[in-house]
Amino acid sequence: MKRILLPAGGAILATGLLAAGLAGTAQAAPDWAHDTMAKGAPEAKNVIEFWTASNYAALKNATPYSWDVKATPSLKVGGGYSPDGKPGSVVPIGEEKKSASVVKNINLPKTIGKVFFVDQDGKPRWCSGSSIQGKYRNLVATAGHCVYDEGKNAEVASNWIFVPGYYQGKTPWGIYVGKTAYTHYDFAAFEDRDRDYAFVTVYNGVQIGGQGTVKEVSKAEYEKYEGLKDVKAVEITKEQYDKCVLNLGDCFSEGADAPADKVGPDYPGAVLEREEVNEKAYTDAKVGKGNGNKLGEPEVEHVTKTQYDAYKGLGTKKIVDGNYTITHYYVQKWVKPATAKKYFKNVYVIAEGFIKDVGRLGDNVGGQGFAWNQKTGQKVFVFGYPADAHPDGHKAYTGITPKWCYGTTTGKTYTHAATKVEEHVGLKCAMTPGADGSPWLIKYSNAKRLGYVNGVTSLFGDQDKNDRYDLSTSAYFDGETAAIYNQAANVWSGSFVK
Structure with a gap:
């Protein structure tokens, strides 16, 4: 697909609210990559057909975008951050006029959802993303690697959609097909994760059903x-x-x-199954990849007294402070499945008559604000859909429902030469892949469920070397990020349903 490169100093359509937010910001003049995703109604309908065919089979079978756990980056600490101008922001949808609010509970924002696409190997994948403020209320923020295929000259991914609030095949606020994608030229051309972010305009949402x-x-x-x-x-x-x-x-x-057959972990097509053993067998088991080796940490199950008394399995029963528990121990069992x-x-x-236009993304779920050249050391919420296992094989998340992290961003940069990272912001967070593209929200109001996107999850790190992810990082949002955002935020998309 032909990529269009536009100089940011050329023709930014900064009007109204967005122009006011960017006023007075000193910006460099980067090149951005602008790619058409679904061009017109026929292509957009084909995208919908792909994901909804066979009772949404592709949506249900999609797996989180990830990389080989062996390649988990060893992130190094560098110096401080270098804003390229004054800090700036654009208010969330619904906050154009400020109103007082009371913060009480952690309420998940309606704006977050899953980004679905087909990768360069033809496999359906997903990341996390969020609706964000834009002139036409049609904009999604996510990671650049959730829009552009890495390792293939960063071509724009095919069949790209955003589904806010996705849950087991349910699309409560509709499916939004990507129309245009914007990212930094350095990411599109060189896969530079210091620019690992993207802004995608989407068509009006659609639902499948109705009087058809x-x-x-x-x-x-x-x-x-x-x-x-x-x-x-x-x-x-x-x-x-x-x-x-x-x-x-x-x-x-x-x-x-063909019957099931026990094989080694390196056998093509081998599947890892859990095999429960007693405490001694688990204690004697080795650590590593292989049949009979430990699989994750022991799992403690809280049970009733009746369940406790009736249990005759391999787990260890204990009564602590009047609470009944059974601890289960698992080792690896690699098998070639029966067929x-x-x-x-x-x-x-x-x-016929089954595609219904449900309106603009921002009108249906709202949209987070956007901020750049902000100081680090701020409190931030990260909302996403982690799903992959940790490097040690432990799977703490299912990816079915959104999770969140909260903390203070680091004052030091994180670097990683292999992904060209020289200035990433870090946050202590145990999320795993699947949370790629998760919005980092500063000044988040639990009452309004709104804040300002000041980053998106790019990398996951294991800083204490225990084979568990404990760090998430994001590109630093500066004036160049703002210029690319502003280009995307002023582009109309409309409906593809007649």
Whole structure:
């Protein structure tokens, strides 16, 4: 895809609220990368079809964007930060007129959600992101590596969408298809994670459902139809398959009959399973990757007295201060899964009247403010969807619901030569990959669920070398970040549903 490079000193469309926020800010003149994602209604509809086909199978099967745990960066501490101008900010949606609020509880913002895309290997992936203030209330902030494929000259990712409040296939406020993506040229061209951020304009959200009809059609009718359609692989019996083949029908088989087999961890396709053992076997087990080696820390289960008395398993039962607990111990078991040959028939269906426009992103969930050239050492909330395991294999998060970290950003920079990081902001945080792109919010109001995006999660680090992530980092948001944000924040997208 052809990338458009625009000089920030050229034609920033700074109008109204955004212009006021940027006024008086001394800025350099970086180049930004501007990429079209879904160009027009036909492409946007294809993106929706990809994610919603087969009862949202791609959404449900997506995995968090990650890197090999062996490559967990060893982040080094550097000097302080270097703002390139005066601090500035743009207020959140709904806060254009200030009002008093009382902070009590930690309330999750409606603006956060999951960013879904297809990576360079054709696999559905997801990161975290947030709706953010923009002139047309259509803007999403996330990490640059959640928009541009790394290792492939940073081409813009395909089938990119944002789903605020996503939960197990549910899209409570709609699906928002990416229209245009903006990032720093240094990230787009050189994968420089000192510029690991992106701002994406999205079309109006859509929901699938309503007063539509779904009907089965022939393959020829399916190929001619230009609306929402799907090919469903319906499982059939061996007898039905044989009859289908005999009549030259559209059917196929997958897999082969094979029993489960215990293998080594390096065997292609090996799957890690938990095997519970007693306390002595766990204590005697080795640390590392392999059959019979320890898998994570012992897990303490709080039970009732009835459950405690009835338990006959391998765990250790204890009563502490009147509380009944059972501690479970697990080791690794690497297996080649059993397989069974299955038979399918392709069924072609079309859907008419099923895509409904639900309006602009910012009107539906609001949008966080934006801030740059801020001092470090501020209190910050980070909201995201961690999911991957820690380097030691322990999986503390599921990625199903959003989690949060809170703390004070570091006054020193973090550096990492392999990813060209020379000036990252750090925060003590135990989130794992899946939280990539999570917004870092300063001046967050729990009552209003609004704050100012002053960073997005880029890297995860293990500073105490115990194979557990304990640090998140973000690019420092400066005047160049503000210039790129301002370019994206003034671009209209509109609806692709007639």
